[in-house]
Amino acid sequence: MINRNTERVVKPSFLPKFSDADIFKGVVNSEFWGHVFLGEKKALWIVFKGLLSLKIEMFVSPLRMTLRYNHGRRTVGIVIILLSATMMMAFNTQSFLGALSTFVPFAAPIVPFFMSWEEISSSLFTEIRSEALMVFWMAYGALSALHLMLVYLRKDGDAPPAGRGTSWLHRLVFQHFKVAETAVQRVVEPFLVGVVGYLLIGTDTDFTFGLFLIIAAACLFVQEVFDAVMQFSIT
Numbered sequence: 226m227i228n229r230n231t232e233r234v235v236k237p238s239f240l241p242k243f244s245d246a247d248i249f250k251g252v253v254n255s256e257f258w259g260h261v262f263l264g265e266k267k268a269l270w271i272v273f274k275g276l277l278s279l280k281i282e283m284f285v286s287p288l289r290m291t292l293r294y295n296h297g298r299r300t301v302g303i304v305i306i307l308l309s310a311t312m313m314m315a316f317n318t319q320s321f322l323g324a325l326s327t328f329v330p331f332a333a334p335i336v337p338f339f340m341s342w343e344e345i346s347s348s349l350f351t352e353i354r355s356e357a358l359m360v361f362w363m364a365y366g367a368l369s370a371l372h373l374m375l376v377y378l379r380k381d382g383d384a385p386p387a388g389r390g391t392s393w394l395h396r397l398v399f400q401h402f403k404v405a406e407t408a409v410q411r412v413v414e415p416f417l418v419g420v421v422g423y424l425l426i427g428t429d430t431d432f433t434f435g436l437f438l439i440i441a442a443a444c445l446f447v448q449e450v451f452d453a454v455m456q457f458s459i460t
Contacts, residue, residue, distance in 0.1 A: 244302040287313065295391040358437055
């Protein structure tokens with residue numbers, strides 16, 4: 226039985242799963258194909274929901290990899306990491322079209338295939354808007370590789386398959402004040418990241434990195450609140 230006092234680790238997650246296997250399985254088994262075959266407009270709604278969920282996850286993934294550990298095997302994968310990494314690269318480029326591709330589904334990952342290595346290198350390290358975002362991009366790549374390795378090598382880990390990580394902030398700080406981890410993940414993490422982004426913009430320190438953090442914090446909040454609402458709805 227699931228109730229409001231149930232621990233986080235046994236609560237079902239209603240968020241889409243973004244492991245490599247889940248992404249490919251979702252594409253193949255999606256209701257979209259049946260609606261297309263029947264010529265129903267609902268197919269467009271399914272595509273919109275899927276792309277929106279994917280875009281939100283692409284912004285959230287860098288935050289989750291930084292703020293949490295012990296990720297579930299169905300929540301991380303090579304595909305979503307590459308999508309997020311290329312999106313961050315596009316977000317940080319000085320090219321207007323490159324930055325615009327950040328918000329167009331699947332545009333950013335395709336752009337590098339039409340660029341020379343010199344252009345890619347320049348977009349990554351030279352012609353960029355924010356050095357801080359570049360450093361964050363490199364940290365995300367390193368942490369993602371580490372988390373991915375742990376997920377694939379861990380045989381009997383204690384992380385639930387759909388678990389979206391254990392909060393460092395809760396482990397190191399907030400558990401000593403008896404604050405629930407769910408509260409930290411749903412409210413504290415998005416709030417603190419958003420505040421950092423706001424300060425970066427407000428003090429004219431780094432507009433690009435600040436904007437990225439604000440968007441990512443908003444996406445994380447939306448994700449966590451949606452999951453919480455769905456969990457409480459089955460109580």
